[in-house]
Amino acid sequence: MTRPLRPPENKMAPEEPAKRRSKGKAAAAMRSAAEQLSALLGRAPESVSALKPTDDGWEADVEVLELERIPDTTSVMASYRVTLDKEGDLVAYERIRRYTRGQIDRRS
Numbered sequence: 001m002t003r004p005l006r007p008p009e010n011k012m013a014p015e016e017p018a019k020r021r022s023k024g025k026a027a028a029a030m031r032s033a034a035e036q037l038s039a040l041l042g043r044a045p046e047s048v049s050a051l052k053p054t055d056d057g058w059e060a061d062v063e064v065l066e067l068e069r070i071p072d073t074t075s076v077m078a079s080y081r082v083t084l085d086k087e088g089d090l091v092a093y094e095r096i097r098r099y100t101r102g103q104i105d106r107r108s
Contacts, residue, residue, distance in 0.1 A: 026051055026058075033060035033082040036090040041080075049079065057085040066098065073102030 034045040043064050050061035060082045067076035079097040084090055 026053075029058040029084055029088060030060060032088040033058070033084055033090070034062055036084075037062050037064070037080055037082050037093055040090070040093070046077070054083075057083070057088070057091075059083055061096070065101075073100065075101045077101050 030048045030051055033051075034048055038044055041064060043066070046063045046065055048060050048062050050059075052059050062080045062082055064078050064080060065075060066078045069075045077099055078095050079099075080093050081096050082090060083092040
């Protein structure tokens with residue numbers, strides 16, 4: 001006698017889909033922060049160095065090339081803190097730091 005076939009069990013933990021969804025939202029928030037800041041500044045962002053969810057949406061730190069120099073290590077960079085609402089729209093930004101590309105942060 002053969003037993004009826006059962007569909008394969010979902011071996012994924014219940015929290016995994018939620019984690020995947022939040023990663024997708026984080027990636028979308030990173031892109032949104034970089035694109036909207038670029039539109040306002042007229043400069044392409046180099047990277048998003050920090051991203052965190054807030055009660056009202058997201059907060060991201062975006063690195064932007066402000067002044068290109070030769071050699072490249074002397075180019076002037078800036079970090080901007082970007083605040084996005086829950087829909088991903090930019091509601092505020094501020095420059096929080098300027099530095100040369102070759103500069104290394106010292107640990108305090």
